[in-house]
Amino acid sequence: MDSASGAAPAASVAGPSSSAAAAAAAAASASGPSSSGAEPSAAAAQPPRVQLFQPPVLGGGAGSGSGVARACRHHAYSRKQKSLGLLCSNFVALYDQEDVETIGLDDAAKQLNVERRRIYDIVNVLESVGILVRRAKNRYTWLGFGGVPAALKELKERALREMSGSPVLPPMEESSTANLSDDEDDEKLEDADEDAESEKLSQSVDNTSDKPDAPGCRLRSDHRKEKSLGLLTQNFVKLFLTMEVETISLDEAARLLLGEGHAESNMRTKVRRLYDIANVLSSLNLIEKTQQADTRKPAFRWLGQAKRKQENTMVALPPARPNKRAFGTDLTNFDNKRGRLDSTTENKAKLMQGAGNIVKTFERQLGQGNRSDFVYGPFHPAVVKKQESDDLTVRQKERKTIQDWENLAVSFRPQYQNQALNDLFGHYVEAWKSWYLDLTRETSS
DNA sequence: GCTTCCCGCCACTTC
């Protein structure tokens, strides 16, 4: 299959960033839902009805040999056209319709003209933020963006529960012991060490959705799950949710999620995955790429729902992103070598620096004069809030939220094994405290 | 030269 030749009239890669997705969305709605609630079989048989941005097919979906694919690479190949973010936008445009209920992976792969493997990536991330849910093999149920707030809330609560001092693991939970034994049994010992050490967030995953099978299998699948993209996504999001981190670099995130003292290769792998996740999340407008103020390192800022005006129109339009790189245009130029992650002291210094930045941004938010701009939670309806900013009920709501936060701060007993995380958290507690005091004074007057 | 991230191999899981 010659790929490049068939390259559909790419809805303009060069066009306005969102045009591809927008066009996709428009086209999608014009031509009706693709695999609407219809029967799986029926859906699978459908030819593509939606004219989405069609990247040249390379070595994928059609089962072409990778050699051919690579051979085709020379002309017309552009990563931008095949990015996960764009794919995600198209995916959302395709399925975010009123009458879409179920999604078949095959169908999706076919419609989007990509290989299945890529669909798994997208779907795993989407599932972890509640946009869809796996129903059966090959079948997902589309929940849409309406499912996001609940998912995030759930995520946050879970994270808080995990961190809230309750003994590291629920007795019956296999998590950490399992991890341990699993790791020990694992043939990849070095790997295991790192994992065992770094499960602070991962072990959290009370991913009980799976049937309690034979213990042996369980260990293995747990181990696998612990490294899953979905889980990593959740933990990444948790960083934003629980700590209200406004921006975080992928390096930091990887470090936080992985813990210190792990192999560099592990870090690299983690960061690679985080790139994947970040691209998807940013195409959902849940995060956006920015730069850390002083280090000028690329980082991601949590947008949550705050910036999403209306659920329905919020169909994954990448934030003014003329091209893939634009969203990360200013690539870091910090002249560190890859090995930079090895030095623990340096790590620590950097983390603290990062924490400083985060606190700064946090403070910036707080001190922004008109506090009504502050978004308490990821899904606080910022727009409404603005309108009613001087409304008493809003004040009360705020107050309640604040109290919630305070409760959190008080009841919280984060037990990060990672010292840096502890330090980081300390900063937040301080920030919360002063903010809370300040606000209490105001609201009660 | 470095960052970003696509691609597809292949191990593992599920049917």
Added chain:
DNA sequence: GAAGTGGCGGGAAGC
């Protein structure tokens, strides 16, 4: 045993 799932890291595009 076959099909589905997805971790993983090589290596190339992009800057």
